[in-house]
Amino acid sequence: MKRKYESGMFDSRPFDKAPLDIGWAREIREKRIWSLPSVPGTIVDHSHGGHRALVRYYPGYMTRDEGAALMNELEGHVMTRDIFNLYGKEIESPRKVLAFGTEGLQYSYSGMTRTAKGWRSSPLLFELKKRLERDLEQEFNYALVNRYADGGDSIGYHSDAKDDMVYGSTIGSISLGDERDFQLRVKPDQGLTSDEYRKDRGGRSVVCYRTREIKLGHGSLLTMNMDTQVMFKHCIPKRKGHDRPRFNITFRSMKGTF
Ligand SMILES: O=C(O)CCC(=O)C(=O)O
Numbered sequence: 633m634k635r636k637y638e639s640g641m642f643d644s645r646p647f648d649k650a651p652l653d654i655g656w657a658r659e660i661r662e663k664r665i666w667s668l669p670s671v672p673g674t675i676v677d678h679s680h681g682g683h684r685a686l687v688r689y690y691p692g693y694m695t696r697d698e699g700a701a702l703m704n705e706l707e708g709h710v711m712t713r714d715i716f717n718l719y720g721k722e723i724e725s726p727r728k729v730l731a732f733g734t735e736g737l738q739y740s741y742s743g744m745t746r747t748a749k750g751w752r753s754s755p756l757l758f759e760l761k762k763r764l765e766r767d768l769e770q771e772f773n774y775a776l777v778n779r780y781a782d783g784g785d786s787i788g789y790h791s792d793a794k795d796d797m798v799y800g801s802t803i804g805s806i807s808l809g810d811e812r813d814f815q816l817r818v819k820p821d822q823g824l825t826s827d828e829y830r831k832d833r834g835g836r837s838v839v840c841y842r843t844r845e846i847k848l849g850h851g852s853l854l855t856m857n858m859d860t861q862v863m864f865k866h867c868i869p870k871r872k873g874h875d876r877p878r879f880n881i882t883f884r885s886m887k888g889t890f
């Protein structure tokens with residue numbers, strides 16, 4: 633296998649299993665962004681209307697060597713851009729995608745269907761899946777891989793299709809390579825008044841929602857429980873000055889075969 637990534641290329645932070653509690657958000661008022669330090673911790677813990685959204689960040693879940701090895705393995709697979717239909721026009725996704733999982737398992741989003749390649753076609757990914765299953769005490773049957781070639785690649789604000797996932801399951805999201813900003817924004821009517829602010833738009837006062845932002849480092853793990861998809865949207869915005877690739881792997885428990 634060609635080795636594109638060496639272990640020293642991307643640094644990973646030390647792994648600490650016990651996440652801190654919230655309360656350390658630093659607010660940049662002018663931009664209405666909460667910039668969260670990339671330390672182990674809970675980024676979101678918000679309850680409302682019988683839901684509780686919980687997002688946790690674990691830097692250095694994988695060592696930088698494990699991360700580089702997995703990146704090399706993933707580079708050996710062909711990845712393609714999704715094609716969306718927008719008002720009759722074909723649009724390519726601003727990132728490349730590939731799915732692994734129980735062979736043949738399908739996941740549809742935005743009018744696209746992604747069929748999983750078997751776990752055995754990516755041995756290191758399979759190892760990682762087993763490790764996450766142990767640590768998160770949940771079985772995964774699907775892993776969606778995104779490849780962001782550089783800062784020009786992105787994923788827009790969305791929430792993941794919770795109805796296709798096993799009820800109450802959590803998504804385990806692994807980041808490799810370039811450190812990128814991950815943003816979270818509450819959806820309207822979720823009772824998070826501290827996230828709301830008013831903006832004057834053409835003489836009309838409209839309600840806006842503050843953004844929480846955290847850098848996802850090489851080898852890190854981010855977990856999002858199902859209520860996160862009910863109450864929040866997330867994205868990876870484009871960033872100038874980033875010229876290195878990033879992989880993100882979201883391990884999911886889809887309804888279907890395990
Ligand atoms: O790249 C990321 O960190 C997020 C990817 C994501 O949100 C998704 O694939 O649904």
Ligand SMILES: [Fe+2]
Nearest residue numbers: 790791792866
């Ligand atoms: Fe997502």
